[in-house]
Amino acid sequence: MELGDTVMKDMETKGMELEDIKLKNMKLNDMALEYENLDNENWIQASGPCDAPYFRKSFQVKKPDKASIAICGLGFYELFINGRKVNEECFIPVTSDYHPRDISNFLYPMKGTFTHRTYYDVYSIGEYLLDGYNTIAVALGNGWYNQKDRIVEGRQSFGEPRLTFHIRIIGAEDRIIVSDESVCWSRSEVTYNNLFFGEKHDLRLKQPGWQLPDFDDNDWENAAAVPPLETQLCPSDCPGDRMIRTMVPKLLYSDESRAIYDAGENISGWVVVNGVLKDGQTIKILHSDELSPTGELDFLSSGGDSQIQAAEYTGNGLQETVHPKFSWQAFRYFEVTGHRNVSGDSPFLCAVVHADVAQTSSFRCSNETLNWLYDAYIRTQLSNMHSGVPLDTPNRERLGYTGDGQLGCRTVMLTLDGKRLYRKWIRDVLDCQDQTSGRVQHTAPFQGGGGGPAAWGAAIVEVPYQYYVHYQDIDILKDSFGPMLHWFEYLESRSEDGLVSYGEPGGWCLGDWNTTQEILLPIPFVNTYFYIKALRTAAEIAEILGLPEEKKHLEETAEQKKEILVRHYYSEEENTFCGGVQAADAYAADLGLANAGMLDALNEKYAAMNEFDTGIFGTDILIRVLFQHGYAQTAYHLLTADGPCSFEAIRRAGGTTLWESFLDMKESKNHPMFGAVTRYLFSNLLGIQYCGKNEIQIRPAIVDGLDYAEGKITTIYGVIEVSYVKHEKVIEFVIHCDERISPTLEYGGRVVPVSSGERIVVERI
Incomplete structure (x- = not known):
C-alpha cells in the first residue's frame, strides 16, 4: 500500500472519531455545562524556559459513570488520556486577543482599551478513563500566544506557553482533578516552533510512552504555578483545524544534496515525512509559492528571504511519520535538503490543513x-x-x-x-x-x-x-x-x-x-x-x-x-x-x-x-x-x-x-x-436570490457566451440547485430544492412557481 493510501485510510478512521468528538464537544452534557464559567485559576507553566513542553499528571480512580475535562493550553495544545489523543483538531484553542499586553511599540501607533477573551475546550472523557491508574498528558506549543520571531507588525507575544485543566469525575467516587504544581513537565522533541518560520524536531529526544500511566517520569520537574490571566474565559464552539486531505507531490529535481517537489496546487498544511531518518542526520524542508526561472524556490511572494517557512528534523534511526505540530506552512513547492538521509518508498506527502469548515456549494x-x-x-x-x-x-x-x-x-x-x-x-x-x-x-x-x-x-x-x-x-x-x-x-x-x-x-x-x-x-x-x-x-x-x-x-x-x-x-x-x-x-x-x-x-x-x-x-x-x-x-x-x-x-x-x-x-x-x-x-x-428566507427567487442573467451553468448552495432551509442549458430557440431550466424551500423562476417577463426537479423550457430572449 502506498504512503498516500495509508495516510488516507488513517484519516478516514480519524474522521469518524472526529465526528464523535465534535458531537461531544458541541452538545455538552449537563455535567460539562458547569464548565461554562471555568475558574481562571490553576494555570501552570514549565519551571524553566521552554517553548514546547510536555506535561503529565497521573491519578487513580474507579471507572466513572461520566467524566469531562475543560482545558486551555496556550498557544496550542495536544491532549492525551492514557495515551489516546482526545483532540483530533489542531491549532486549538482558537486564537483571540487573550489579555492585555504592551502594544505601544507596534508598527503603526496604537492605543485603546479592548475586551480580552480566552477560549477553552470541553470534552467528555469517560470512555478514555481506566479503572485504576490514569494519566492526562498535554503537549504545548507557542501558537499566536508566544509569537516572538516575526516583528514586522510589532512585538506580538503575550507570554510563555501555559496550561490549565479541570477534570470532573462522577461515579462510584466523585472527584475533581486540576492542573497544579503536582503536574510534572519535560522538554519535548520540538526544539523550536513558530507560526511563521516553522519547526525543528530532534527525534532523538522523543520519549516513547510519555502519555501512558506506566511511564517513568521520575526525572521530570514539577510545573510552576502562575497567576490568573486578565481575561474572560469562554467555552469554544468554533471549529479548529484538521488534516483534510493528502496528495503525493511530483519530483521536479534531485541531486545528492537536495530535491525539489511540486504539490500540484497552492495549499496550507504540511509536508509529511514518512520513513527511517538516519540517526543524528538532519533533513530541512523549505516552502515557497513560486519557482524562479531557473527552477529554484522563490520566496518573494511568501515573505521573502528573511521569512522562510521551514521544517527541520534530526533522525533517530527509527521508522517515523513526522510533520509540524504547532504551525502550518503555505506553499506549492518545497525543497528537501538532506533527502538522502530518509529511506523508504515515497517518503514525502503533502497534507492540506485548515479549519474544519465544509464546502456547501x-x-x-x-x-x-x-x-x-x-x-x-x-x-x-x-x-x-x-x-x-x-x-x-x-x-x-x-x-x-x-x-x-x-x-x-x-x-x-x-x-x-x-x-x-x-x-x-x-x-x-x-x-x-x-x-x-x-x-x-x-x-x-x-x-x-x-x-x-x-x-x-x-x-x-x-x-x-x-x-x-x-x-x-x-x-x-x-x-x-x-x-x-x-x-x-x-x-x-x-x-x-x-x-x-x-x-x-x-x-x-x-x-x-x-x-x-x-x-x-x-x-x-x-x-x-x-x-x-x-x-x-x-x-x-x-x-x-x-x-x-x-x-x-x-x-x-x-x-x-x-x-x-x-x-x-x-x-x-x-x-x-x-x-x-x-x-x-x-x-x-x-x-x-x-x-x-x-x-x-x-x-x-x-x-x-x-x-x-x-x-x-x-x-x-x-x-x-x-x-x-x-x-x-x-x-x-x-x-x-x-x-x-x-x-x-x-x-x-x-x-x-x-x-x-x-x-x-x-x-x-x-x-x-x-x-x-x-x-x-x-x-x-444562476440567479439564486437568497436573502435568508425560504421563498427564493431564481432570476438568472442569461448572457451571450455562456451555454450552460449549474450550481448549488446550502441554506438554513436546505439545498437549492439550479441548472440551465441553452438550445437553439429555448432554454431548459431544472431546479432542485429541499421541501422547505419555495422557489419561483423569473425569466423573460414570466414568474413561474417551481416544483423540485421540474423541467421548465422557455423561449430564449
Missing part, C-alpha cells in the same frame, strides 16, 4: 475561466481559515484583516459552512473595538496591521448583518448594534466637512486597496461611501430590532452624507464622480446616486476594457452594480476577460489560488479578497 459552467474562479476561490478561502480566524494570507501575514473580512463574508457564508467560525470572529471584531473611542481595529484578533477607518472598520456592521441574513440569528444583531453606533461616533471624530478623511495619527488611512495601477480614488470618497453603506445597513438592523427612532436617525444621517458626497465629488458638467476613475461611478450607483446617463457611460467604459482597473472593493462593487442595473453582459465580460489584470491571466500563469494582486509578482499567491465576486456566479448568473 458547487458550480460548473461552459466557461473555463469561471470554473477556475470558483475552484480557486474555494481553495484560497479554505487555505486562509485557521484557528478560528479568516486570514488575509496563510504565509506572510496570517492576519484577520477586517477589510478583507467584511468584503468577503457574504461569499464565504454562501459557499462554505462558516457559521461557527464567523460567530467567533464577530466576537473578535467586537472585542478589539476601542471601548473609549469606538475605533474598530484593522485586524481581529488584534495583531497590528494597517487599513482604513471605514472600509476596514465596516466589519462591525457588515459581518453581523450578513451573519443574520444567512443564519437568521438575531442575537448577533442585538450584541453588535450598540458597538456599531459607537463606531459611527468614531467616524464622526475622523471627519472633516462631513467626509471621513483621516485615521489614527501616524497610521494608515486607506480607501480602496491594490488597484491595478496607482490608486486614484480619493480616500475620503471611499471611506465616506463605506460610512453611508454602514449607516443604511444599521438602519435595516434597527428595523429588525424594532427600534424606529434609531432607524429614522440612521437613515437621515445617511442621506446627509450622500448630499455631502455629491457636493464634493460630483461633476454635473461631466456627469461623473471623481472623473469616473477606478469605478467611482459604480460606488455612486451603489448608493443610489447615479442617473441613467452615468450608468450607460460606466457600462460603455468597462465593456470596452479587457481587464480590471479596480482595487479589492471597487472590483466587487463594479460587478455588483453592473449586474443590478441590467448590464450583465459587461459583468460577465469582465469576469472572463483575459487582459493582464484578469482572473484568466492568473489561470494562464498557472495559478491554483487567487492572488493578492493582478500584476505585482511580489505579492501573495494565496489571498481571497478579490474572490468576493465569486458569489455573483450564484446570485446573478
